Amino acid sequence: ETGVTQTPRHLVMGMTNKKSLKCEQHLGHNAMYWYKQSAKKPLELMFVYSLEERVENNSVPSRFSPECPNSSHLFLHLHTLQPEDSALYLCASSQDTVSNQPQHFGDGTRLSIL
Amino acid sequence: GESVGLHLPTLSVQEGDNSIINCAYSNSASDYFIWYKQESGKGPQFIIDIRSNMDKRQGQRVTVLLNKTVKHLSLQIAATQPGDSAVYFCAENIGGTASKLTFGTGTRLQVTL
Numbered sequence: 001e002t003g004v005t006q007t008p009r010h011l012v013m014g015m016t017n018k019k020s021l022k023c024e025q026h027l028g029h030n031a032m033y034w035y036k037q038s039a040k041k042p043l044e045l046m047f048v049y050s051l052e053e054r055v056e057n058n059s060v061p062s063r064f065s066p067e068c069p070n071s072s073h074l075f076l077h078l079h080t081l082q083p084e085d086s087a088l089y090l091c092a093s094s095q096d097t098v099s100n101q102p103q104h105f106g107d108g109t110r111l112s113i114l
Numbered sequence: 115g116e117s118v119g120l121h122l123p124t125l126s127v128q129e130g131d132n133s134i135i136n137c138a139y140s141n142s143a144s145d146y147f148i149w150y151k152q153e154s155g156k157g158p159q160f161i162i163d164i165r166s167n168m169d170k171r172q173g174q175r176v177t178v179l180l181n182k183t184v185k186h187l188s189l190q191i192a193a194t195q196p197g198d199s200a201v202y203f204c205a206e207n208i209g210g211t212a213s214k215l216t217f218g219t220g221t222r223l224q225v226t227l
Binding site for chain 1: 145146148150155156157158159160163165203207213214215216217218219220
């Protein structure tokens, strides 16, 4: 059982739609992350939050908008996406952003853009 | 640039044999390394980690070896089982930036009966 839960597991949307991905962690961690996983490519870090404050934004297009209302929840708001945005979006959490502790991942949302 | 890479994209191992998955890293400043397992339809699952002040760490059926001289990391799985079939990633955590993990592209382990 994962301590990081992501919903929905699958999402199909058109390029003009607006949707949100949700992540919840039950591990008492203070840092949360969004990653993009595309076929045959390494995981790409998108955003990092520490204690609800965004500390990292890896040149992600503005059509992806993260939100972290508290240390247990993380959202990724999507609008006007492109076909190349189809991928597996993974959420992760860790104890903090400074100590060497592993990140724990959810099972991801498989996103398909029509 | 600095990168984390894997030597073999696919490894086929017979059930009961030992598996060795390799990873090369090029950033000498990296001080923390993690192995993840990703099964089909699931997210990466933490297996084992090792800090740069160690050269070996053992878990349940798994051992990670770190050779800082040649910047090489390996994951050994003893008595490989069908349930070990998955993609395995190594990741390095550049010192002082625990929020940044650099991942390799992964090695697929296939366990044959």
